[in-house]
Amino acid sequence: MHWPLPAEVVAAHLPAGLEPDLWEDQAWVSITPFLVERFRLPPLPPLPRLSRFPETNLRTYVRGPGGVDGLWFFSLEADSATTVVGAWAGTGVPYRWSAMGVEAGETITYTARRRPPHGPHGHRIVVRPGTPLLPGEISERDHFLTGRWRAYTTVAGVLAVIPVEHQPWPLQEAELVDLDEDLFTAAGLPSPSGPPLVGYSTGVDARLGPARPLRHLDR
Template sequence: MVSLAAEQRVRLPALAAGWLTQTFVHWPFRTDQVQRLLPEGLTVDEYEGAAWVSFTPFLMADVRPAVLPGATPGLPTFPETNLRTYVRGPDGRDGLWFLSIEVGNPLMLAARAVGAPYNPGRLSLTHDGDVVRYSGARRGGSPSYEVAVRPGRPLTPTQRDVWLTSRWRAYTRRLGMLWETPVEHEPWSLRAAVLERFEETVTRAAGLPPPEAEPVVHFSEGVRQVRMGASRPLSPSRPAH
């Protein structure tokens, strides 16, 4: 069951970071359209009979090895944009599978070693009055996106809001195996949001058809106490706990 608060403590984190100024743009898709993009061992996690895909631009802040004290500066803040979907692993537990990750800091490309699909590019995040603007283009110029979002009132999260925004593990694939990375942070503080501009080719590049429904949009000022654990390989028969 998806929960607002972290499902587990990450007692020995590998990395610490903040995820700030985050917009979530979510669409429902037919389950078969998403399942065909997943590796063996993962199945689509449905909500109300649909698979969901989320486009999430944000700022990565103060990324550093967790062994360093909190007062130690991490990497300079930089934009990142994820295209992700919601899955269940071999043991039935819910998590995220990243269809693509666009990043403006080349140092993050080291995460490809654990199977994360990072793509280098030129990304920006700016403020224009009450509007937050995100833009990016992968190296070579495509795919790309231009997004302008106007945050609105604070939300008391519904069950769907929590389901779409709160996940406490991510899956990757490398060396022929699935790997699980646990995550812990404070609950998201969500606001309603309106898209004033949204143009992107990232979903098409990932192998998805055009969305058939209007998106659900959220905004958050972010979470600052993100603790990411070390990735561990999964056995198809590993029991849930």
């Protein structure tokens, strides 16, 4: 789900060195719920009870030094304490340990409620997946919102970049059946107004690299 917001509103919540990446003169903020499967930390294999969990991110689209595009995460909900602690410590990305669920049928329901000390924010999202989009039906805006190959973060106050590798998302039409969320306000953003752009994907394999401070990237 994707909403446009004024660029100056989003810019006020970005660290030095980043600016909103605009589409049609507006910044965009997205809520992206999904189910992580076969999660592992190389060189380990996927571990039972630790490799499958729901996650939801609240993100925007930015440009960093040199105009290089990427993502900025306002928050990431995850139903895995190990992931939350490890990712927060290793990358500075703002994970929140949450009680979460995914129920799939004709519709798909994603629920989340943050555990202390970050609670009780969360969401209930119900979507109905529709017809798969052919490659020629995927718009430039779709690519803008889904084709990002790095995420920015801060580590000890220093802007850093995390490489993101995945195939292009296979996209489907989707209908938003129900939405109840306060992730925007928890991040200090205004609640979105108007209907969002909605899409669905069956998923891709993804790989995230370690966070590297930008001052080290040219070495």
